[in-house]
Amino acid sequence: MRYLPLTDTDRSAMLAKIGASSIDDLFVDVPQEARLSGPIEGLPLHASEMAVEQHMRRLSKKNLAAADAPFFLGAGAYRHHVPASVDHVIQRGEFLTAYTPYQPEIAQGTLQMLFEFQSQVARLYGCAVANASMYDGSTACWEAVAMAGRVTRRKRVVLSGALHPHYAEVVRTMAKFTEDEIADALPSLQGTPDNAGLIARIDDDTSCVVVQYPDILGRIPDLAAIAEAAHDKGALLIAVNTEPVALGAIKAPGELGADIVVGEGQAIGVGLQFGGPYLGLFAVRDPKHVRQMPGRLCGETVDAEGKRGFVLTLSTREQHIRREKATSNICTNSGLCALAFSVHMTLLGEEGLRRLAAWNHALACKAADRLAQVPGVRVLNDSFFNEFTLVIDGDAREIVRKLADGGILAGVSLGRLYPAEDALKGGLLVAVTETTTEEDVETLASALQEALA
Amino acid sequence: MNAPNKSGWKPEMTAADDGMHSGPQTVTGNRALMLEEPLIFELAGTDTTGVDLPEIGGGANRLGGMERTAPIGLPGLSEPETVRHYTRLSRQNYAIDLGLFPLGSCTMKHNPRLNEKVARMPGFADVHPLQPVSTVRGALEVINELAFWLIDLTGMHGVAMSPKAGAHGELCGILCIRAALEARGDPREVILVPESAHGTNPATAAFAGYRVENIPANADGRVDLEALKARLGPDVAAVMITNPNTCGLFERDMKAISDAVHAAGGFVYCDGANFNAIVGKVRPGDLGVDAMHINLHKTFSTPHGGGGPGSGPVVLSEALSPFGPLPFTARTAEGVVHLVEEENAAEFDHTRAFGRMTAFHGQMGMFTRALAYILSHGADGLRRVAEDAVLNANYILRSVEDLLEAPFGKSGPCMHEALFSDAGFSEGLSTLDLAKSLVDEGYHPMTMYFPLVVHGAMLVEPTETESKSGLDQFIAALRSVAERARAGDVSMKQAPYYAPRRRLDETLAARKPVLAWSDPDSA
Helix, strand or coil, rough: CCCCCCCHHHHHHHHHCCCCCCHHHHHHCHHHHCCCCCCCCCCCCCCCCCHHHHHHHHHHEEEECHHCECCCCCCCCCCCCCHHHHHHHHHCCHHHHHCCCCHHHHHHHHHHHHHHHHHHHHHCCCCCCCCCCEECHHHHHHHHHHHHHHHHHHCCECEEEEECCHHHHHHHHHHHHEEEEEEEECCCCCCCHHHHHHHHHCCCCCCEEEEECCCCCCCCCCCHHHHHHHHCCEEEEEEECHHHHHHEEECCCCCCCCCCCEEEEECCCCHHHHCCCCCEEEEEHHHHHHHHHHHHCCEEECCCCCCCEECCCHHHHHHHHHHHHHCCCCCCHHHHHHHHHHHHHHHHHHHHHHHHHHHHHHHHHHHHHHHHCCCCCCEEECCCEEEEEEECCCCCHHHHHCCCCCCCCEEEHHHHHHCCCHHHHHHHEEEECCCHHHHHHHHHHHHHHHHHH | CCCCCCCHHHCCCCCCCCCCCCHHHHHHCCCCCCCCCCCCHHHCCCCCCCCCCCCCCCCCCCCCCCCCCCCCCCCCHHHHHHHHHHHHHHHCCCCCCCCCCCCCCCCCCCCCHHHHHCCCCCCHHHHCCCCHHHHHHHHHHHHHHHHHHHHHHCCCCCEEEECCHHHHHHHHHHHHHHHHHHHHHCCCCEEEEECCCHHHHHHHHHHHHCCEECCCCCCCEEECCHHHHHHCCEEEEEEEEEECCCCCCCCCCCCHHHHHHCCCCEEEEHHHHHHCCCCCEHHHHHHHHCCEECCCHCCCCCCCCEEECCCCCCECCEEEEHHHHHHHHHEECCCCCECHHHHHHCCCCCCCCEEEECCCCCCHHHHHHHHHHHHHHHHHHHHHHHHHHHHHHHHHHHCCCCCCCCCCCCCCCCCCCEEEECCCCCCCCCCHHHHHHHHHHCCCEEEEECCCCCCCCCCEECCCCCHHHHHHHHHHHHHHHHHHHHHHCCHHCCCCCCCCCEECCCCHHHHHCCCCCCCCCCC
């Protein structure tokens, strides 16, 4: 048992010090009838490092890794190249094996990193203040809705039809319990988002409007018009971004008037990881809303000698102080993923992020043009960043499955996201990043052509 | 009169200026290996990048007229500068890799490196959550296998794997309870929570729409069974109990509590933050628990990473399992593992799910690590994990209780953590002063001022991954600072002296919040 340092001699000496005759004496408060008399049944006995590694490798090999296939999936999780130094930094034991920085004098590494992270996110989002992270984009989205309720003291939530359906489902799930009224809708297969329809659904009871940017179909809505309409009715605009690289190319949501900006930070530094852990980003445009924010906040201060330092602050919002009156029950968040994001963003810098975004967009434009040449395939979008919707005759989900059998990961079908909606089943979301080669696009184009023939 | 001086300490000069450092002031502000590090915003401009990327010139775009024109203000550094910046920052952190980290209830144990290697295998790290299931069978098997062992180890009926952390798991469990009550047409309004509970418990109950009421404790630090029984009634939806509790004690009456709650039509939620003390020794399912989250980073040693990610699967009783959230995995008789989502829930006879807690399937990166940990320890090793954790905590308890007041020291052995109070400290010295003095001794302090039921609480959790000699050294340090606190060593009020920073002004941080960097030149 390689992770346990005590020897039997140690154990005997320690029991003697305690005044117990056996380990069982220490479990005397566990009722005898509930105590297990020996190793639990079913689970095998301890195994060597090599044996466990072999078992896990066998399971790993049953999956088709993105790097081993032409790969076009997005819909809220994006594959980007992560520099090797990112993983090196997050594996430093001082970061990896630290706890939440409750003792700031010996946690300045984590705290300064969080302050830098918050500053990077705030700038990327065009906001005043970002927090130290949430679990992921979908839970950050719900927390934003809950916060809007606290700010406006209203209960009606308007969701754009082009909000990621899983994000909408998380909001609907939570709203069942908080008794918020959710006005949702389905996306319609149009090249341009239906801003007028969305604006018409905002009324005087509306707490917030939730709009994804770029949206689930890859289109880029004009947030400024929606912000104005929301503000006219006293509602907040919540902008949701699931692809932060896009913000190297398009305007920041805060700049366009969004009051709360949330999103998924996974695309920068974190990796695909089959859906988690990911990185929820959360920011507010107006500093007056800070005290209604959920989650940890790191702030600057000085120490007793006047040196700059950082601490977790404004914790009177939080569960460990306010208990049932807290703004959220969140405690542990995504600290290490925030570090990965921050390191990758520092390597990129503004210049790198802009180049990366421009490259993604250029490759996506080229891919869209190529795929549009496939007979029976139409590109839906009037606007997009690195992900767009193809519309085909027939069931895109079937085609995705068929192509997967041939080793091509063709994208995310709308049938996968909206299984109940027949009207959407011809939709196929295709994401193109710097990791996508021209050869990959050709492979997809020919495979689609063959499948549709 | 003053207490006798046994430990050999002598009062030190408090640091006015640089009083305690007798060497010269350095121009850099560094002190040999203690290196100061500016913010990235002070180190770099926005025109450097550490990634080689092509420059794509202007040309047409399809951004719908939304292209960014304003600068973003993101600093960039080359790779060597980046690695150095973060390496220098890392050295200002305490961590388990550096030493004992006795943060009670947080369970900071060694993080095996095999688990890091496993999580990075391409079949786990480089797969997309929406890939066709035919291409992610192994990933689904990992989830299913871990779920199987969690059920086995807890004696429960089912498990919801998707919650993202402990508090998210609590919410999941309480929502299952709410859904079950609503399904039987019996909505209830109140959740009972002991005063010693983690703050997340009342916050969770309130977030799920319940009114929170406290349950009193008895004199030996456990839930007062009679008081609880007296409060139960048709308005009580659930009781949230931490077991072992945050005083470090096993709730002896757990089964009686469960029976009473069930008889009154309510459910029992168990906060599983302290499951590491009893894993392999007793199954919560045998104690009548209906729902319990498991913090994978505590019991199953996934790294905490300075604030997450966590992972909070929730094991559920037969009564609650039908309401567990989507998605989850299910293994058919033919041995195929399926992903059960909204569209195929009916095929798997799971039509009453309360909804979805997160976009995808949960914390895969934590699942692989936790599974590797469970298989490494096995049934015999996990039992030993609990035993050694409890042994180490009792060893500390009995080695310092003559100097540090243990309010429940007479209530029997503690479980995995030992609780002390500040009774016996000299007037004017506090738990905070002791904690900061422990920093100077090279240790991360224990959990302070929690649980709230004990004055100046200090909750010490050594975990099973400490050696006896390591514990002895820690005990010596703890005894020394306890003696100083009893003797009235006022120099403790300025501790820490030797950390990268002296005491930080938390009041200033909250009064004038500076939460993001702003360029002093542009202000």
